[in-house]
Amino acid sequence: MRYEGSIYRPPSEADSYLLQVTVGCSHNQCTFCAMYKDKSYRIRDLEEIKADIQMAKACYGDLTDVFLCDGDAIAVDTPLLLEIAAELNKAFPSLSSISCYAGPRSTLNKSLEELRALRAAGIDKVYLGMETGDDRLLQAIRKGVTAAEMLQAGQNLVEAGFKLSVTVLLGLAGKGPRSREHAIHSAEMINAMRPRWLAALTLSLAPGTPLYREAQEGRFQLPDPFETLEEMRTLIEHLTADHLIFRSNHVSNYLTVKGELQKDRQKMLDQISQVLENRDRNALRREDMRGF
Numbered sequence: 001m002r003y004e005g006s007i008y009r010p011p012s013e014a015d016s017y018l019l020q021v022t023v024g025c026s027h028n029q030c031t032f033c034a035m036y037k038d039k040s041y042r043i044r045d046l047e048e049i050k051a052d053i054q055m056a057k058a059c060y061g062d063l064t065d066v067f068l069c070d071g072d073a074i075a076v077d078t079p080l081l082l083e084i085a086a087e088l089n090k091a092f093p094s095l096s097s098i099s100c101y102a103g104p105r106s107t108l109n110k111s112l113e114e115l116r117a118l119r120a121a122g123i124d125k126v127y128l129g130m131e132t133g134d135d136r137l138l139q140a141i142r143k144g145v146t147a148a149e150m151l152q153a154g155q156n157l158v159e160a161g162f163k164l165s166v167t168v169l170l171g172l173a174g175k176g177p178r179s180r181e182h183a184i185h186s187a188e189m190i191n192a193m194r195p196r197w198l199a200a201l202t203l204s205l206a207p208g209t210p211l212y213r214e215a216q217e218g219r220f221q222l223p224d225p226f227e228t229l230e231e232m233r234t235l236i237e238h239l240t241a242d243h244l245i246f247r248s249n250h251v252s253n254y255l256t257v258k259g260e261l262q263k264d265r266q267k268m269l270d271q272i273s274q275v276l277e278n279r280d281r282n283a284l285r286r287e288d289m290r291g292f
C-alpha cells in the first residue's frame with residue numbers, strides 16, 4: 001500500500017484497511033497537535049484513490065472495514081466522498097463499515113442532507129476530536145469552533161445517523177482551577193451531544209507545537225499524572241448520559257479505565273479514587289511507555 005507521510009488512525013481501527021483520501025488535516029491549527037504539521041493539506045486525486053482501492057483488493061481480497069485517512073476526511077467534497085464510498089462498496093462485497101475523522105468545522109460545512117447521504121452510502125462511524133466542552137479553552141487551543149458550534153457539529157452527526165465517537169483531551173487546561181472547568185464543561189457537552197463512545201486521551205507536549213512553546217516560556221504548565229486522573233474523575237462524575245461507552249485505553253493515558261455509563265460509573269470512579277488515594281506511580285503507565 002502507498003501512503004504519503006505519517007498515518008494516524010484511532011486504536012479501534014487497528015484491523016481496518018487505511019485508505020488515504022486526503023493528505024494532512026484541513027484545519028491543522030490546533031496548538032497541541034503535531035500530527036500533520038509536516039504536510040500541506042490536499043485532497044488526493046480520485047484516480048489515485050481508485051488505484052489504491054484496486055491495489056488493496058489485489059493484496060487483501062474482500063475487506064469488511066475501511067478507515068479513511070488523514071486527519072479530517074469528512075472535509076472532502078460530498079460528491080467525491082460519495083464516489084469513494086461507491087467504489088469501496090463495489091470493490092469489497094463484504095464491506096460493513098467505512099469510518100473517518102470528522103473535524104467540527106468541516107462537519108458544519110455540510111448540510112444535514114449531505115451528512116445523511118454519506119451515511120446512506122456506507123460511512124457509518126465518525127471520530128470527532130472534541131478535546132473540550134469549554135468555550136474559552138476551545139478558543140485558546142485554536143480548534144476553529146466555539147463550544148456551541150462544536151456541540152452542533154456533534155449533534156448533526158448523531159442526527160444524520162452516524163455512530164459517533166468523541167475524544168476529550170485530559171490536561172489541556174493546564175494546572176489549576178481551569179482543569180475542573182474543562183472536565184465539567186466537557187461532561188456537559190457530552191451529555192447534550194450523546195455520542196456512543198467517549199475516549200479520554202491525555203495531553204503530551206509535542207515539540208514544535210505552539211503549546212510546547214507556551215510551556216517552554218512558562219505560560220502553560222502540564223498537570224502531573226495524578227492531576228489528570230482527578231480531571232478524569234470529575235469528567236465521569238458529571239456524565240449523566242446513559243449507554244455511553246467510556247474508555248481511557250489510549251497509549252497516552254496513565255491509567256486504563258473502561259466501562260459503560262451509567263452501569264459501571266461507580267466501579268470506574270472507585271478505580272480512579274483508589275489510585276489517587278495511594279499516589280502509587282507504579283499503578284500508572286510509565287512515562288517512557290506513553291505516546292500519542
Ligand code: SF4
Nearest residue numbers: 025028029030033071
Ligand atoms: S483538527 Fe485534529 S488533526 Fe487537525 S490540527 Fe486539530 S487535532 Fe490535529
